[in-house]
Amino acid sequence: MFRIIRVRKFWYIISALLILLSVLSLVFFGLRTGIDYSGGTIITYQTNNPQAVQIIEFKIKDMSINSYQVRPSGNNQIMIKTVNLDPAQHNELTGNIQKEIPDITELKYDSIGPSIGSDLRNKSIIAIIIASFAIIIFIAFAFRKVPKPLKSWKFGFLAVIALLHDLLITTGLVALLGHFFVWMEVDALFITALLTVMGFSVHDTIVIYDRLRENFIKNSHKSIERVAEESVNQTLARSINTSLTTIIVLTALLVLGEITIRHFVLILIIGILIGTYSSIFVAAPLLVSWHKQKK
Helix, strand or coil, rough: CCCCCCCHHHHHHHHHHEEEEEEEHHHHHCCCCCCCCEEEEEEEECCCCCCHHHHHHHHHHHHCCCCCCEEEEEEEEEEEEEEEECCCHHHHHHHHHHHHHCCCEEEEEEECCCCHHHHHHHHHHHHHHHHHHHHHHHHHHCCCCCCCCCCHHHHHHHHHHHHHHHHHHHHHHHHHHHCCCCCEEEEHHHHHHHHHHHHHHHHHHHHHHHHHHHHHHCCCCCCCHHHHHHHHHHHHHHHHHHHHHHHHHHHHHHCCHHHHHHHHHHHHHHHHHHHHHHHHHHHHHHHHHHHHHHC
């Protein structure tokens, strides 16, 4: 049997170092926000010209547009994300591109204002807060019959602490990667990935907590540390196998999927890895530490 709970201070140190790295990344690098939040223009073109990306980038630079992204989007499509372009700039850019690529066709043109981006950012934060409170309430209700001296609300509270641990580290790593890769940006897919990671992580944590509750009912004479140790070991293979199979699928998507979802898939991989770690090495040990400290 692995002595995971006994050496919990070691896991706390690892988590503290990861959190420190994340905070430093957020402070010094910040998040590379996409136009979903900062505002900007999205244009989608379609062409069979294999040199289209290079030509479009040259035309954008020629217009002295400093902030932009040009990337393939599948089915001979090319997506451009830039700062806000007024109608005159948009027409000029399209005209300049058509001179070099006569067969190019504009499929989509959207402009997002800064106020819309700010509103979306606020709603994203509210969504995460609401989800966290809902998780506390749900777990507290589901574990309402937990035997004393354990308390159901502690399960919910510590599950959310583990979730915040996952979200902070994942966000910090996204900031770090965003400093080196322009495609790692924060947009609506980033929030979708975080909410998905929350669901995956809390599901893993609930499985461990539920086994701990069952074992504590059956072996109430044992210490909480011993029961937690047995519970984590009993669910260890299940947690690792579930995460591993999910990551295999996501890795295939990362390698073979569209470039437009690359950052989304990579965030999911990072989040699931961190979530699996926290469920096993943080959530259960925190419950034991809190219980023993109070006692």
